[in-house]
Amino acid sequence: MRGVVFRGLEELAIETIGMQEWDELLETYAPQGRVYVSPTAYPDEELFALAQGVASKLDKPLTEVLAIFGQSLFGFLAKKHVGISSKFSSFEELVVSIDSVIHMEVKKLYDEPNLPSITTTIENDKTIILKYKSNRKLCFCAEGLLHGAAQHYNRVLRIEHPQCMHEGADHCVLILHLD
Amino acid sequence: MSDPNDYKKAYLREKQARDEVESLLEEKTRALYLANQTLERQLEQLKNQQAVLINNERMATLGSLSAGVAHELNNPLAYVRGNLESLNHYLPALQELLNLASMAGHTDNDQMLSTQLKEAYVTQRLNDISEDLPDLINDTLHGCERIKIIVSDLMNFSRSNNDSFSSIALKPIVEDTLRLLSGQLKSYDLVIAIEDVAPILGKDGAIKQAIINLLANAKYAVDRDHKPHKTIEVLLAPGNDKEVILSISDNGIGIDPDIINRLFDPFFTTKPVGEGTGMGLAVTHAIIKEHRGSITVQSEEGIGSRFTITFPTEHIEAE
Ligand code: HEM
Ligand SMILES: Nc1ncnc2c1ncn2[C@@H]1O[C@H](COP(=O)(O)OP(=O)(O)OP(=O)(O)O)[C@@H](O)[C@H]1O
Ligand SMILES: [Mg+2]
Numbered sequence: 001m002r003g004v005v006f007r008g009l010e011e012l013a014i015e016t017i018g019m020q021e022w023d024e025l026l027e028t029y030a031p032q033g034r035v036y037v038s039p040t041a042y043p044d045e046e047l048f049a050l051a052q053g054v055a056s057k058l059d060k061p062l063t064e065v066l067a068i069f070g071q072s073l074f075g076f077l078a079k080k081h082v083g084i085s086s087k088f089s090s091f092e093e094l095v096v097s098i099d100s101v102i103h104m105e106v107k108k109l110y111d112e113p114n115l116p117s118i119t120t121t122i123e124n125d126k127t128i129i130l131k132y133k134s135n136r137k138l139c140f141c142a143e144g145l146l147h148g149a150a151q152h153y154n155r156v157l158r159i160e161h162p163q164c165m166h167e168g169a170d171h172c173v174l175i176l177h178l179d
Numbered sequence: 180m181s182d183p184n185d186y187k188k189a190y191l192r193e194k195q196a197r198d199e200v201e202s203l204l205e206e207k208t209r210a211l212y213l214a215n216q217t218l219e220r221q222l223e224q225l226k227n228q229q230a231v232l233i234n235n236e237r238m239a240t241l242g243s244l245s246a247g248v249a250h251e252l253n254n255p256l257a258y259v260r261g262n263l264e265s266l267n268h269y270l271p272a273l274q275e276l277l278n279l280a281s282m283a284g285h286t287d288n289d290q291m292l293s294t295q296l297k298e299a300y301v302t303q304r305l306n307d308i309s310e311d312l313p314d315l316i317n318d319t320l321h322g323c324e325r326i327k328i329i330v331s332d333l334m335n336f337s338r339s340n341n342d343s344f345s346s347i348a349l350k351p352i353v354e355d356t357l358r359l360l361s362g363q364l365k366s367y368d369l370v371i372a373i374e375d376v377a378p379i380l381g382k383d384g385a386i387k388q389a390i391i392n393l394l395a396n397a398k399y400a401v402d403r404d405h406k407p408h409k410t411i412e413v414l415l416a417p418g419n420d421k422e423v424i425l426s427i428s429d430n431g432i433g434i435d436p437d438i439i440n441r442l443f444d445p446f447f448t449t450k451p452v453g454e455g456t457g458m459g460l461a462v463t464h465a466i467i468k469e470h471r472g473s474i475t476v477q478s479e480e481g482i483g484s485r486f487t488i489t490f491p492t493e494h495i496e497a498e
C-alpha cells in the first residue's frame with residue numbers, strides 16, 4: 001500500500017486517538033524509524049496492523065474503523081489531489097469514474113500501484129450498483145470512501161453489501177442508494 | 180518542549196514539509212509519465228513510418244528488378260523460340276519419314292520402299308536433322324529451365340514481403356540474389372567468394388533487398404568511372420565465432436569524405452533529380468539494424484568503395 005494511504009490513516013489517528021497513542025502504535029507495528037511518504041509502497045500488513053491498533057484503542061471493531069478511515073481518507077485524497085477530485089460535478093459522475101479516471105490518474109503518479117478493480121452500473125437515478133474486487137479485500141474501506149465522497153457532495157448515501165469477498169465471493173457487490 | 184502542543188506543532192510543520200515535497204514530486208512524476216507516453220507514441224509512429232518506407236523501397240526495387248529480369252527472360256525465350264521454329268521447319272521431313280515407316284510390312288514392294296527411304300534420307304537431309312535434334316531439344320529444355328529459375332527468384336523476392344525472422348543460411352541467399360541480378364551484372368568483372376557460414380536469425384527477403392541495394396550502388400559507381408575493368412566484389416566469410424561478414428566492394432568513383440557521414444541518411448543522394456530517391460542505403464541500414472548487425476563503409480575517391488556488413492550469428496542471438 002502506498003504511503004499516501006498511511007498518511008491518511010495517520011491524520012485520522014492523530015485526530016482521534018492523539019499523537020502519543022499513534023506513536024505507540026508505530027513503535028509496536030512499524031519498523032524502527034519508519035517515515036511514510038506518499039509515493040513509496042509499504043507492506044499491506046503494516047497498514048492492517050496499524051488500523052487494527054487504532055480500532056482497539058478506540059474500542060471499535062476493525063470493519064467500523066476501516067469505514068471511518070475510508071470516509072476520512074476520501075477527504076484526505078481529495079484535498080491532496082484537488083486536480084483529480086474537482087473534475088467531477090456530482091457524486092454519480094465521480095463514482096462511475098473511479099476506475100477509468102481517478103485510479104487511472106493514480107497510475108500516472110505512482111509506479112505500478114496496487115489498485116482494486118471497480119465497475120459500476122447505474123440502475124436508476126437513485127441506485128448505482130458497484131462491484132469491487134481486490135486481493136486486499138478492503139471493501140469496508142471502499143464503503144467508507146464512498147460515504148466520504150457522498151459527504152463531499154452533500155448527499156445522503158445508504159450502502160447495501162449483499163455479496164462480500166470476506167464470505168468467499170469472487171467480488172463484493174455494493175448497492176448504493178441515494179436520497 | 181515538554182508541552183504536548185509543542186510536539187504537535189513540530190509534527191504539523193514536518194507534515195506540511197512532506198506535503199509540499201510530495202506535491203512537487205507528483206507534479207514531476209506526472210509530467211514525466213505524460214512525456215514518456217508521448218515519446219512512446221512517437222516511437223511507435225516512427226517505427227510504422229519506417230516499415231512503410233521499407234515497403235515502398237521494396238516495391239521500387241521490385242519494379243526495377245522486373246525491368247532487368249524482363250530483359251533476362253528475353254534471352255532464353257529467344258532461343259527457345261528459335262529452336263521451336265527449327266523443329267517446325269523439320270516437321271514435313273519427319274512426317275514423310277513416318278509415313279514411309281508406316282508402310283513397312285504393308286506393301287509387296289519392299290525394294291521400292293527402301294529406295295524411297297534412301298531418297299528421302301538424302302533430299303530431306305535427315306542426317307542433319309538427326310544430328311540437330313538432341314541439341315535442339317536439350318537447348319529448349321535448358322531455356323525453359325532458365326526461365327523457370329528467373330521467374331521463381333523474382334517470385335521469392337516479392338513474396339518475402341512480410342517474412343519473419345528465422346534461422347537462415349546466408350550463402351544461398353547471396354547466391355540467389357546474384358543470380359537474380361546476373362543479367363544486369365553480365366558486363367562487369369565479378370569477384371565472388373562465398374563461404375559457408377554459421378546460420379543467422381534473419382529475414383530472407385530483407386537481406387536480399389539490402390544486397391540488391393548495395394550491388395545497385397556498386398554498379399552505379401563503376402559505371403560513373405572509366406577504368407578498363409569494372410570490378411564488383413562480393414565476399415561472405417565467417418568473422419570471429421560470433422559473427423559473419425558480408426562485404427560488397429567496387430572499384431568505382433569512390434565517395435567524397437565530406438559526404439560519407441550522410442550516406443545512410445534517408446533521401447540523401449548525389450544522383451541527378453529523378454534518378455534516385457536516396458533511400459537505398461537508409462533502408463539497407465534499417466534492415467541491418469533490425470538484424471542487430473552493423474554496416475560500415477570505407478572508400479577512397481577514384482579508387483573505390485567497400486561496404487561491410489556484420490551479422491551476429493544465431494547462436495549469439497539466442498544467448
Ligand atoms: C469513492 C471513490 C473511491 C473508491 C471507492 C476508491 C477505492 C479504493 C480502494 C478500496 C483502495 C485500496 C486498494 C484495494 O482495495 O485494492 C484504493 C486505493 C487507492 N486509491 Fe482509491 N478510491 C476512490 C477514490 C480515490 C481518489 C479520489 C483518489 C486520489 C486521487 C484515490 C487514490 C488511491 C490511491 C493512491 C490508492 C493506493 C494505491 C496503492 O496503494 O498502490 N482513490 N482506492
Ligand atoms: N558504392 C558506392 N560508391 C560511390 N558512392 C556511393 C556508393 N554507394 C552509395 N554511394 C553514395 O551514397 C548516396 C546514397 O546512396 P543510396 O543508395 O542511399 O541512394 P541512391 O543510390 O542515390 O538512390 P537510390 O538507391 O534510391 O536509387 C549515393 O547517391 C552515392 O552518392
Ligand atoms: Mg542506391
